[in-house]
Amino acid sequence: MYKNRKIGVIVPAHNESRFIANVINTMPRYVDKIFVVNDASTDNTAQIIRGISKKNNKVVFINRRTRGGVGGAILTGHKKAMEERMDVLGVMAGDGQMDPDILSKMLDPVVDGVADYTKGNRISNSTNRKDMPPWRLFGNFLLTFLTKIASGYWNITDPQDGFTAISVSKLKMLNMSKIENGFAFENDMLIKLNAIGARIQDVSHPAIYQEQKSKIKYVNFIFDTSWVLFKGFFWRIWTKYIVKKTGWLSNKSYLTQREKDTAQSVPKVVNK
Helix, strand or coil, X not given: CECCECEEEEEEECCCCCCHHHHHHCCCCCCCEEEEEEECCCCCHHHHHHHHHXXXXXXXXXXXXXXXXXXXXXXXXXXXXXXXXXCEEEECCCCCCCCHHHHHHHHHHHHCCCCCEEEEECCCCCCCCCCCCHHHHHHHXXXXXXXXXXXXXXXXXXXXXXXXXXXXXXXXXXXXXXXXCCCCHHHHHHHHHHHCCCCEEEEECCCCCCCCCCCCCHHHHHHHHHHHHHHHHHHHHHHHHHHHHHCHHHHCCCCCHHHHHHHHCCCCCCCC
């Protein structure tokens, strides 16, 4: 436990056989459960995770036979973690690009009640971003601007940073079936969080690149994510400022009960 809160960490992994063991074995001792989601890997990632889980009862091995994307893997882990009654959930990728020593900095604002969701920020500080490839840095700055508009969170930077932590109580307010499953997951998550009035806080940390190879095709990714942001902007405006304020929920049968309950209970937004 960490400050009397049960901590779960979601570790999505697709073909991470070179790094996954170290990610799991260096997890801080205060983490109660490690939910490692193998996203239909074609190497021996699954075998490595399964072997570790037999020796470490903190490790929960979740095996997806059909690839769902990084967002789908994270959401699968979130659902399992909620079943295990965790209080706060972190996300650390299976490729070793997230320093476990920084996890407590991600958790602190959520555990202390200052934020509902924290995310990493590698690009605001010149020292932190010095190892980031130029094309990736350009893409991150561009998507930062577009995500600010789409999500309404003008205080955030580096939305592509997947190092995050979230309060389970806030996570339960989201309809996770409507969140993007692919690489635009982090961007869409911010849009959905703004619609329920979640408080967001950035946590600065350095970019770490070892011998990892990105699975993202950047030109396609930027265009695809821009489309998700375009749609998400109008969804957020509709949900937060029209549906909620006009009371149209009562006669909209196509909305799920969770969506109705969520929109009707949106708290005052801290970050505009």
